Amino acid sequence: xxxxxxxxxxxxxxxxxxxxxxxxxxxxxxxxxxxxxxxxxxxxxxxxxxxxxxxxxxxxxxxxxxxxxxxxxxxxxxxxxxxxxxxxxxxxxxxxxxxxxxxxxxxxxxxxxxx
Amino acid sequence: xxxxxxxxxxxxxxxxxxxxxxxxxxxxxxxxxxxxxxxxxxxxxxxxxxxxxxxxxxxxxxxxxxxxxxxxxxxxxxxxxxxxxxxxxxxxxxxxxxxxxxxxxxxxxxxxx
Numbered sequence: 001x002x003x004x005x006x007x008x009x010x011x012x013x014x015x016x017x018x019x020x021x022x023x024x025x026x027x028x029x030x031x032x033x034x035x036x037x038x039x040x041x042x043x044x045x046x047x048x049x050x051x052x053x054x055x056x057x058x059x060x061x062x063x064x065x066x067x068x069x070x071x072x073x074x075x076x077x078x079x080x081x082x083x084x085x086x087x088x089x090x091x092x093x094x095x096x097x098x099x100x101x102x103x104x105x106x107x108x109x110x111x112x113x114x115x
Numbered sequence: 116x117x118x119x120x121x122x123x124x125x126x127x128x129x130x131x132x133x134x135x136x137x138x139x140x141x142x143x144x145x146x147x148x149x150x151x152x153x154x155x156x157x158x159x160x161x162x163x164x165x166x167x168x169x170x171x172x173x174x175x176x177x178x179x180x181x182x183x184x185x186x187x188x189x190x191x192x193x194x195x196x197x198x199x200x201x202x203x204x205x206x207x208x209x210x211x212x213x214x215x216x217x218x219x220x221x222x223x224x225x226x227x228x
Contacts, residue, residue, distance in 0.1 A: 042219055042221075043159070043216065045216075090158050090159070092216075101147050101164065103149060103164055105161060106159045106160070106161075108157055108158045109158050
């Protein structure tokens with residue numbers, strides 16, 4: 001059982017280049033999330049998808065777009081990468097149950113450097 | 116979501132219990148306490164969560180005070196692999212934020228041989 005899988009694990013881009021970070025979960029979870037983590041800071045939510053077919057902005061959405069391709073997959077796109085987007089990106093997912101208190105489960109992250 | 120306060124760092128001897136405190140004095144009645152940890156270079160790992168009753172799973176125990184203003188995560192027999200940053204998070208289940216987790220600075224737990 002792989003859980004949440006993120007690809008690639010590492011990437012180096014030049015300023016202005018574009019790329020898509022991939023995330024897939026095999027737990028049949030409804031909700032999926034993208035966070036970024038910068039040194040000395042906690043995780044900050046970029047975008048989330050409460051269910052298949054819906055996406056919403058989080059705390060720091062500028063410069064990013066997302067696609068909930070299907071129930072399993074939630075991708076994050078940087079259209080024109082900037083050095084300020086150098087970070088570790090984490091994808092997470094959770095099932096949505098009747099009480100809404102289920103925990104999120106995280107992937108191992110994509111380490112992105114933008115030169 | 117309620118603010119949490121955790122010690123910056125703690126040490127523990129291998130094989131001993133690690134008791135990690137968290138203060139959440141402004142917690143509301145419908146807010147849960149969640150614990151996650153992050154081992155270097157890995158994604159956050161869910162440990163346990165609870166509302167008001169004490170909880171136990173294969174990883175840890177969670178003790179929540181009767182007034183719910185503080186809690187303690189207990190790792191009963193700490194190993195070197197438990198060295199990590201531990202995050203205490205308080206949040207409302209469901210709601211319009213739809214599961215957004217707010218990670219603070221956490222507690223760096225170092226387990227020594």
